[in-house]
Amino acid sequence: xxxxxxxxxxxxxxxxxxxLNANEPLVAAGATTLSGTVVANTPIVTHIPVAINATxxxxxxxxxxxxxxxxxxxxxxxxxxxxxxxxxxxxxxxxTVFDLYIxxxxxSNTVTITPDSSQVxxxxxxxxxYGVPTFGLFTVASGTTGxxxxxxxxxxxTAASIARTF
Numbered sequence: 001x002x003x004x005x006x007x008x009x010x011x012x013x014x015x016x017x018x019x020l021n022a023n024e025p026l027v028a029a030g031a032t033t034l035s036g037t038v039v040a041n042t043p044i045v046t047h048i049p050v051a052i053n054a055t056x057x058x059x060x061x062x063x064x065x066x067x068x069x070x071x072x073x074x075x076x077x078x079x080x081x082x083x084x085x086x087x088x089x090x091x092x093x094x095x096t097v098f099d100l101y102i103x104x105x106x107x108s109n110t111v112t113i114t115p116d117s118s119q120v121x122x123x124x125x126x127x128x129x130y131g132v133p134t135f136g137l138f139t140v141a142s143g144t145t146g147x148x149x150x151x152x153x154x155x156x157x158t159a160a161s162i163a164r165t166f
Contacts, residue, residue: 047101052078060085063100071106078102078111083118083160086152096154099165104146113138113150115162122153122163137164 047067052058054072057079062068063086070076080086090098104111115121115138140148151165 049103052076057081060089064089066099067101067103069103069106070111072111073108075109076107076111077114079114080116080119080162082116082158083152083154084158086160087154087157092152092154092157092160094154094156096152098152098154100150100152102140102148102150104140104142104148105144107142107146109142111140111142111146113140113148118159119152120159120161122161 045066048065049067049069050062050065051069051071052062053070053076054074055077058068058081060081063081068078070078086092086098087096090096092098102111102113121138138150140146147166148164149166150162152160152162154160
């Protein structure tokens with residue numbers, strides 16, 4: 001990999017939060033010019049899960065992992081850190097979109113996600129998925145249905161909207 005390619009690779013990792021293996025194709029965003037074979041399919045992203053098994057405020061690093069698990073038998077509330085802290089951890093600026101997965105399939109009680117005051121709960125209704133509007137559905141069930149994805153859309157490095165997107 002040339003020095004220029006390495007720079008583009010590092011920029012892509014910072015922009016997209018992807019961890020790529022050396023044998024995977026280069027992934028870049030924006031007005032980047034690539035030469036050679038360019039793969040335009042959706043990359044497979046493998047997250048390194050972090051556990052939060054009791055009510056707590058998540059750290060920016062835990063959120064930046066993109067995948068939080070809970071195996072708690074008690075109801076658990078995860079309060080999100082500030083948008084500024086998350087943005088710093090993932091390199092977000094205006095226009096950055098980031099997904100956080102909550103996996104409560106091994107838990108036996110609910111997990112509730114509480115956004116920070118710098119995060120606006122999106123008014124996205126998901127009638128097609130859930131049969132009813134899910135405005136602010138931030139509780140994740142336990143067991144086989146205990147998976148959720150929360151999407152952050154940053155309007156700046158200090159503010160974001162958040163919506164449950166599945």
